[in-house]
Amino acid sequence: MPFRLLFRSLFRHPIRALLTVGSVAIAVFLICMLHAVVTGLARTVDAAASNRLLVQSAVSLFVDLPLAYQGKMAAVPGVEAICKWQWFGGRYEQDKGGFFAQFGIDPETFFASYPEITLQEGSLEEFQKNRSACIVGKDLAAQYGWQLGQTVPIAGTIFTRTDGRPWEFTIAGIYQTSTPTIDQQTLYFQFEYLRQSLETGGAVGPDGVGVYMLRVQRGADPVAIQAAVDALFANGPQRVQTTTEAEFNRQFVSMLGDVPLLMQMVGGAVLFAIFFAVLNTMIMTGRERTRDIGVLKALGFPNGTAGMLLLAESLLLCGLGATLGVLAGLLLEPAFQAAVGAMLPGFGFAGDTLLLGAILALGIGVVAGLVPAFRASRLTPVQALREVG
Amino acid sequence: MSQNSIELRGVTRIYRRGGQDLRVLDELDLTMAGSTFYALMGPSGSGKTTLLNLVGGLDRADAGEVLVGGEDLTGLSDTELARWRADHVGFVFQGFNLLPVLTARENVELPLLLLPLGRRQRREQAERALEMVDLGDRMDHKPRELSGGQEQRVAIARAIATDPEVILADEPTGDLDRDTADAVLLLLQRLNRELGKTILMVTHDPQAAGYADRVIHLDKGKLGRIDDNRATAGRS
Structure with a gap:
């Protein structure tokens, strides 16, 4: 040729x-x-852990569940630990149109339930000890040039402070993940900080928990736990839907069509x-x-x-x-x-x-x-x- | 029969145009001696180019036999015919038909790609052919950078690069001015006389035909007279 x-x-x-x-x-x-x-x-969806169940309102993901549910669910056989997840939906004060997620979580159970997430810098102790502490993903820290000990002002859109000031979270740790399916661009803070602020009148916003994560004991049957938790609240006051993490992710994705x-x-x-x-x-x-x-x-x-x-x-x-x-x-x-x-x-x-x-x-x-x-x-x-x- | 003679036996070629059969060549018998320069003349539609295409293995006869150098082309497959063309025939067209993206040297090298030659041999052979047509200083020029006469000389170099026995030229001076045409015709004459190539040239131009040894006249697909220029006084 x-x-x-x-x-x-x-x-x-x-x-x-x-x-x-x-x-x-x-x-x-x-x-x-x-x-x-x-x-x-x-x-x-595929990378979801098999030992994590998620409990949300049977009505919608956007309807909160009562705080009192945690104790009842903890009593279900096979439930090893519970971690609350609450979508905060705030806006970073100095952000010019960017977006990152913030969640209120329970530091005591969060890291044990998500072994894929580890602290790259900072200390878990500091995060647990300080009510207004937070941890941020390493990509997020790199994006805004944040350092340990720095205060991040977040204006609430769902939860607003009554003094009109932004929420202030102090960076106690910078986390990394071992799997690409969990992002490194989220800010996690103590759910307790949010709850106390709401209880003391320091802030206003919906009272409850967005999603409960249940960690399943080794050897326990997740299907049985799902059924047990759903049955627990079948008569109200707020019916729940318990799903595996994979199913939860799938449903979340399907919300987009x-x-x-x-x-x-x-x-x-x-x-x-x-x-x-x-x-x-x-x-x-x-x-x-x-x-x-x-x-x-x-x-x-x-x-x-x-x-x-x-x-x-x-x-x-x-x-x-x-x-x-x-x-x-x-x-x-x-x-x-x-x-x-x-x-x-x-x-x-x-x-x-x-x-x-x-x-x-x-x-x-x-x-x-x-x-x-x-x-x-x-x-x-x-x-x-x-x-x- | 000599190695590069051409013989047509009862050759008929029919084209179908507008639902009608057009008999372009009609049971034509013609023998052309090897190493001779022939001009093929006749009015438009007399079958000159068709005859040239049949002799060059570009087209197939509907009836009859075409023998070139003793080889019967009518029995060859398309692939065999292509191989035969590469080995035995060189073409020179009226519109030069050089490939515009290639230089003069590359155009001349093109038919050499079909021969079992190394890169260096191909290059040397192409350069020799170009020097033979006095274009040694234009080897790296593309066709658009050459005059019409130079382009036709490159086409002639391409036709002789593989050292074929037969060169077929279809109106090779049709697009050239008189002086340039004369130079091209002299070149063809030289190839015939010095290298012994059999040349069959289609032309409308009696002056061009004057360079040939013999002039074959076709009329309505049949053979007319054959003039022998060598016998004419003033030319030898």
Whole structure:
């Protein structure tokens, strides 16, 4: 095969070639992004621990459960520990449109229940001892340049202080996680601090707990505990729904709608659009090369050579686009992780994601190249030379 | 039969146009001696280019036999025909038909890719062919950087690069001015006389035909007269 001809022909129309390569690159990048979101969601669900159950209101995740439930649930056989989770929903005073989550939790049971979370800096003792202490994820600390001992002012939107001032949390520790499915961009503070503030009138807001996390004793049957806890409050005052962590994550994700289906539809549309763009380019290229095809055949190149040249050209265009798309994905991955990490901690361009993007692009290259290649192979030398000559 | 002679036996070629059969060549019998420069003349539609295409193995006859150098082309498959073209024929077209993305040297190297030659051999052979057509100083120029005459000379260099026995030229001077055309025709004449190539050239131009040894006249797909220029006074 005349490779020099192949490489020179590739950029015979540089603007058209660059636009095609650019389109493929953007498509590959988008497909990688969409796939990363889908796999990120799946990873979050799959990585859930089997010994953690979550108890929420049977009505909605946004309805709080009474504080008194904790004692009753603790008495259920097989429940080893309980940790409260309360969504705080505050806004960082100095933030300019950014967002990070804050939760009130029980420090005494939190770390034991989530062995994936460990303190990188600071001390657990300090976090437990100081009512207004908090721990922050290392990515969050890095984002805002926070240090241990620093006070973070958070304006409450659900829980507001009656003195009109922002809540102040002192950083007692910076945590890291051993799994990408738990983010490092959250601020955790003592639930007790919130409760006391509400009780003493220092703050106003809903009284209760968003979600209870139950740690299951080794050997205990989680299904039986689920049934027991649900039965405990079947007659009110507030019915509950107990789920495994995986199911809870799945339900949380499904609140956004059928994200995987949506992503697949968008990805499919992107693929189709880009396929027709590449096909159009290759058909135009094939027609323009008719005379060259005739010359090659007249010189004695077999029928397949002209077709192979067009197919290879299509593959090269898409391959270049795929490479650029994958490189863009790798370069921009940290920025995207920082942007969506709090919402989707499992987000990331895994090897299979990048491979998928590259394979799809090359697949488009093959199919789009086959059309002009087939035509080129079937043309007789006389037909090819006559068509433009 | 000499190694590079051309023989057509009862060759018929029919094109189907607008639902009607057009008999472009009609049971044509013609023998051309090897190492001779032939000009093929005739009015438009007389079958000149069709004959050239059949002799070059670019097209197939509907009936009859085409023998070049004793090889019957009618029995060859498409792949065999392509191989045969690469080994035995060089083409020169009216529109030069150089590949615009390649330099003169690369254009000439193109048919050499089909021969079992190393990169260096290909390069040397291409350079020799270009020097033969006096384009040793234009090897790295692309076709758009060359004049029409130079482009046609590159095309001739490409045609002779593989050292074929037969060179087929379809109106090679059709797009050139008189002086440039004369230079190209002299070159073809030289290839015939010095290298013994059999040349078959289609032309409308009687002056161009004057460079050939013999002029074959076709009319409505049938053989007309054959003039022998060598017998004409003033040329030898």
